[in-house]
Amino acid sequence: xxxxxxxxxxxxxxxxxxxxxxxxxxxxxxxxxxxxxxxxxxxxxxxxxxxxxxxxxxxxxxxxxxxxxxxxxxxxxxxxxxxxxxxxxxxxxxxxxxxxxxxxxxxxxxxxxxxxxxxxxxxxxxxxxxxxxxxxxxxxxxxxxxxxxxxxxxxxxxxxxxxxxxxxxxxxxxxxxxxxxxxxxxxxxxxxxxxxxxxxxxxxxxxxxxxxxxxxxxxxxxxxxxxxxxxxxxxxxxxxxxxxxxxxxxxxxxxxxxxxxxxxxxxxxxxxxxxxxxxxxxxxxxxxxxxxxxxxxxxxxxxxxxxxxxxxxxxxxxxxxxxxx
Amino acid sequence: xxxxxxxxxxxxxxxxxxxxxxxxxxxxxxxxxxxxxxxxxxxxxxxxxxxxxxxxxxxxxxxxxxxxxxxxxxxxxxxxxxxxxxxxxxxxxxxxxxxxxxxxxxxxxxxxxxxxxxxxxxxxxxxxxxxxxxxxxxxxxxxxxxxxxxxxxxxxxxxxxxxxxxxxxxxxxxxxxxxxxxxxxxxxxxxxxxxxxxxxxxxxxxxxxxxxxxxxxxxxxxxxxxxxxxxxxxxxxxxxxxxxxxxxxxxxxxxxxxxxxxxxxxxxxxxxxxxxxxxxxxxxxxxxxxxxxxxxxxxxxxxxxxxxxxxxxxxxxxxxxxxxx
Numbered sequence: 035x036x037x038x039x040x041x042x043x044x045x046x047x048x049x050x051x052x053x054x055x056x057x058x059x060x061x062x063x064x065x066x067x068x069x070x071x072x073x074x075x076x077x078x079x080x081x082x083x084x085x086x087x088x089x090x091x092x093x094x095x096x097x098x099x100x101x102x103x104x105x106x107x108x109x110x111x112x113x114x115x116x117x118x119x120x121x122x123x124x125x126x127x128x129x130x131x132x133x134x135x136x137x138x139x140x141x142x143x144x145x146x147x148x149x150x151x152x153x154x155x156x157x158x159x160x161x162x163x164x165x166x167x168x169x170x171x172x173x174x175x176x177x178x179x180x181x182x183x184x185x186x187x188x189x190x191x192x193x194x195x196x197x198x199x200x201x202x203x204x205x206x207x208x209x210x211x212x213x214x215x216x217x218x219x220x221x222x223x224x225x226x227x228x229x230x231x232x233x234x235x236x237x238x239x240x241x242x243x244x245x246x247x248x249x250x251x252x253x254x255x256x257x258x259x260x261x262x263x264x265x266x267x268x269x270x271x272x273x274x275x276x277x278x279x280x281x282x283x284x285x286x287x288x289x290x291x292x293x294x295x296x297x298x299x300x301x302x303x304x305x306x307x308x309x310x311x312x313x314x315x316x317x318x319x320x321x322x323x324x325x326x327x328x329x330x331x332x333x334x335x336x337x338x339x340x341x342x343x344x345x346x347x348x349x350x351x352x353x354x355x356x357x358x359x
Numbered sequence: 360x361x362x363x364x365x366x367x368x369x370x371x372x373x374x375x376x377x378x379x380x381x382x383x384x385x386x387x388x389x390x391x392x393x394x395x396x397x398x399x400x401x402x403x404x405x406x407x408x409x410x411x412x413x414x415x416x417x418x419x420x421x422x423x424x425x426x427x428x429x430x431x432x433x434x435x436x437x438x439x440x441x442x443x444x445x446x447x448x449x450x451x452x453x454x455x456x457x458x459x460x461x462x463x464x465x466x467x468x469x470x471x472x473x474x475x476x477x478x479x480x481x482x483x484x485x486x487x488x489x490x491x492x493x494x495x496x497x498x499x500x501x502x503x504x505x506x507x508x509x510x511x512x513x514x515x516x517x518x519x520x521x522x523x524x525x526x527x528x529x530x531x532x533x534x535x536x537x538x539x540x541x542x543x544x545x546x547x548x549x550x551x552x553x554x555x556x557x558x559x560x561x562x563x564x565x566x567x568x569x570x571x572x573x574x575x576x577x578x579x580x581x582x583x584x585x586x587x588x589x590x591x592x593x594x595x596x597x598x599x600x601x602x603x604x605x606x607x608x609x610x611x612x613x614x615x616x617x618x619x620x621x622x623x624x625x626x627x628x629x630x631x632x633x634x635x636x637x638x639x640x641x642x643x644x645x646x647x648x649x650x651x652x653x654x655x656x657x658x659x660x661x662x663x664x665x666x667x668x669x670x671x672x673x674x675x676x677x678x679x680x681x682x683x684x
Contacts, residue, residue, distance in 0.1 A: 083470035113440050119463030123488055125470070134459050137466075138444030145408035145450070163448055 037066035038351075041233040041265070043174075045074045045246025046089040047106040048272055048280055048337075049239035050096035055343025056237070057097075057166065059351060062344075068168045070229040072256075074241070075153065075173045076181040076214060076249035079197045081130050082120060084140035085147055088197075089246065090157055091139055093171055098164025100135075106280070109135035129202040152176040154223040172229065174250045177220040181245050183289070184211040196245060205282035209289035212244060220253045230259045235354045237347075238269030238307075240279060240335070243299045244286035251306070260306045266358030268309035268350050271296040274335055275315045297322040304328055308357035311335065311350055329357050362391035363676075366558040366590070368499075370399045370571025371414040372431040373597055373605055373662075374564035375421035380668025381562070382422075382491065384676060387669075393493045395554040397581075399566070400478065400498045401506040401539060401574035404522045406455050407445060409465035410472055413522075414571065415482055416464055418496055423489025425460075431605070434460035454527040477501040479548040497554065499575045502545040506570050508614070509536040521570060530607035534614035537569060545578045555584040560679045562672075563594030563632075565604060565660070568624045569611035576631075585631045591683030593634035593675050596621040599660055600640045622647040629653055633682035636660065636675055654682050 038060065042053065053071065060067040074089040088107065095101040095109060102108045112133035121128050132140070139160060146156040153173045161171045181196035185207040193213060199205060230236065241247050251257040260267055273296045278284055284294040292298050296312040297319040303310075304326040312319045313335040323330035331353055337343040363385065367378065378396065385392040399414040413432065420426040420434060427433045437458035446453050457465070464485060471481040478501045486496045506521035510532040518538060524530060555561065566572050576582040585592055598621045603609055609619040617623050621637040622644040628635075629651040637644045638660040648655035656678055662668040 082466050083473045084466065113438065113459070115438050115440065115459035116463040116466065119460050120467060123463070123467045123485060125467050134438075134440035135444050138441040138448070141407050141409065141441065141462075141466075142445060142448045142450050148408045160448060 035064040037068065038064045038234040039229075039232055040067060040069045041072060041229050041236045042069060042239050043072045043236070043241075043247055043250045044089070044093060044239040045241030046077070046092040049089075049241045049246070050093045050101070051106070051337045051343060052239045052270065052347060053093065053097060053169075054340055055337065055345070056347035057169070058340065059344040059347040063348065063351065068170070070170045070172060070225075070233075072226055072229070072250055073157075073171055073173050074246045074250050075175060076179045076217075076245065077196055078180065079195055081132065081140075082125060083144070084137065085144045086132075086140050087143065087153070087157070087173070090171060090173060091136070094161050094164040097166060097169060100164060108133055112136065127198075127202070130197065152223070154225065170225070170229075172225050173223050174226065174256065175220040175253050176223045177216060179217045179220050179249060179253070180215045181249060182213045182215055183209045184213060185209060200282070205285040209285060212286065212289050214249055214252055217249065217252045218254065222253050222256050222259075227255065227259050230256075230263050233263055233265040235351060235358070236260060236263060236265045236267040237350050237354065238267070238303065240270040240272040240337075242278070242281055242283045242286055243272060243302050244283065244290055247303070251303075257306060266308040266354040267306050268311065268354040268357065269300070269303055269307055270311045270346060270350055271299060271313065271316070271335060273299050274313040279335065279337070295319065300328055300330070301326060309353040311346070311353060329353060360389040362393065363389045363559040364554070364557055365392060365394045366397060366554050366561045367394060367564050368397045368561070368566075368572055368575045369414070369418060369564040370566030371402070371417040374414075374566045374571070375418045375426070376431070376662045376668060377564045377595065377672065378418065378422060378494075379665055380662065380670070381672035382494070383665065384669040384672040388673065388676065393495070395495045395497060395550075395558070397551055397554070397575055398482075398496055398498050399571045399575050400500060401504045401542075401570065402521055403505065404520055406457065406465075407450060408469070409462065410469045411457075411465050412468065412478070412482070412498070415496060415498060416461070419486055419489040422491060422494060425489060433458055437461065452527070455522065477548070479550065495550070495554075497550050498548050499551065499581065500545040500578050501548045502541060504542045504545050504574060504578070505540045506574060507538045507540055508534045509538060510534060525607070530610040534610060537611065537614050539574055539577055542574065542577045543579065547578050547581050547584075552580060552584050555581075555588050558588055558590040560676060560683070561585060561588060561590045561592040562675050562679065563592070563628065565595040565597040565662075567603070567606055567608045567611060568597060568627050569608065569615055572628070576628075582631060591633040591679040592631050593636065593679040593682065594625070594628055594632055595636045595671060595675055596624060596638065596641070596660060598624050599638040604660065604662070620644065625653055625655070626651060634675075634678040636671070636678060654678060
């Protein structure tokens with residue numbers, strides 16, 4: 035097969051793992067292919083004055099072999115000297131566990147942002163240390179978009195940053211609403227719309243549909259570009275047998291009143307999808323998804339190792355090429 | 360003796376060491392005394408977007424037992440994970456060796472400054488972790504003052520930040536001129552003039568006369584306040600036998616055309632000094648200093664350990680009380 039230009043809207047851990055399978059799958063079936071990852075930046079947070087981009091970093095570290103293998107986020111061989119020192123100063127918050135290696139990325143990022151470089155250029159610079167030559171990593175936007183979660187506060191409610199809800203409260207506070215601050219004013223980062231327009235295949239990574247893929251597709255113009263793209267668009271369900279493969283997507287889906295099922299999540303993206311992969315255990319969902327006008331196949335979706343993950347990516351590519359034919 | 364209010368204009372390593380002797384000396388001769396350190400901030404630099412205050416930190420770490428004992432600056436048990444990571448990203452400059460523990464101080468400082476707190480409040484917050492209850496540490500100013508050094512650049516000259524000259528070039532590039540950027544607009548930090556006005560004793564720490572005590576006394580109003588103070592003012596010579604006790608003060612003195620002698624340095628401060636301590640080896644300078652109208656005594660000035668340093672501080676206090684009588 036000739037080389038493909040593949041675009042992958044991507045959240046953090048799940049997407050990063052998917053990419054570790056996509057790259058070998060492409061190397062086998064379409065050598066010379068190029069992957070543009072469009073990363074979610076709505077989880078980004080300024081912590082201790084440092085700009086943290088968790089999803090971009092997870093993709094970068096994972097593809098560059100720097101990721102903490104068991105955790106799936108943060109750096110391998112991490113130390114926590116700075117975190118302990120900040121705690122000794124009483125600096126708040128203390129629930130955000132920044133490792134020293136990871137922190138260096140944020141220091142470098144913050145320093146470059148402070149010098150006036152947009153996030154997309156900063157990400158390219160940081161990525162040059164980690165990313166394979168055939169992978170580009172673009173933030174969805176250079177503008178500030180932040181996911182906030184509206185939670186109960188006595189008889190009233192209050193909005194907290196997504197990271198506070200996710201990391202500090204482990205998504206255990208019921209989310210009444212999820213708000214994307216700043217998204218209306220955001221513009222796609224340079225290169226994003228071009229990559230989508232020129233893509234041969236668009237693959238939605240198995241990411242949180244509400245707080246990862248949701249924000250990416252909410253950047254004005256981005257969802258329209260995907261819908262209008264000549265490339266087939268195929269997604270991999272992040273929900274298997276009624277539960278998120280990883281993370282707490284169920285808590286997010288509940289907040290927007292969507293059932294935690296592979297078919298319901300397909301419904302969120304039906305307007306842009308040509309195909310959708312569900313897990314073998316969700317075989318029953320295939321027909322329901324097809325009724326949305328989305329070609330659907332059931333395959334084992336557990337990304338247990340690179341081989342299994344490459345098979346999933348391969349199945350997604352097959353479905354895309356079938357749907358695009 | 361009743362408790363004294365002592366004010367100490369202070370640079371970094373030499374001053375910090377002097378203070379480790381002054382505190383026990385006061386505990387013996389004037390229990391209940393309080394020391395206000397007026398720290399030099401003209402060495403401060405923004406490095407990787409982090410605001411670094413080397414002299415304030417050296418005082419803080421030294422008095423709080425966190426200093427690297429052999430080095431005299433930076434933290435004990437230091438690690439360099441972040442520095443190595445920044446180098447892996449190719450972040451410049453790489454000549455400024457920030458340790459992880461030390462860096463946490465700068466992250467905390469930068470974060471508070473970014474939130475709008477002035478350096479004096481930030482310093483009080485950071486200092487509360489390190490400083491004894493009877494020591495206050497005030498930056499000379501909350502405003503930005505930066506020492507730059509004019510060096511040769513082929514047939515022309517250029518100005519570089521003091522830290523670049525001092526740390527990167529080890530003061531080996533001949534300094535044509537030393538410039539205090541911003542000093543004309545600087546105001547003494549809150550509390551500085553009051554502390555000087557209320558002081559019972561002012562002791563000039565044995566610090567670099569050009570780039571430590573010089574900038575402090577150049578903050579508009581500060582030198583006048585010391586001159587007008589009812590307290591006797593006594594200095595401890597940082598020059599012993601024609602050489603700086605520590606550091607490269609000779610290179611700085613050369614830049615301003617002043618000989619590296621205990622008497623010449625006394626001459627720099629003659630307008631505010633009541634007394635000056637020189638080293639026993641500089642006995643011959645006593646008369647020369649006295650001719651400036653400054654009471655002078657020769658004592659062993661090598662701060663080899665806390666006992667020796669306490670004796671020096673004690674001699675400075677004695678001279679101050681004699682001069683003030």
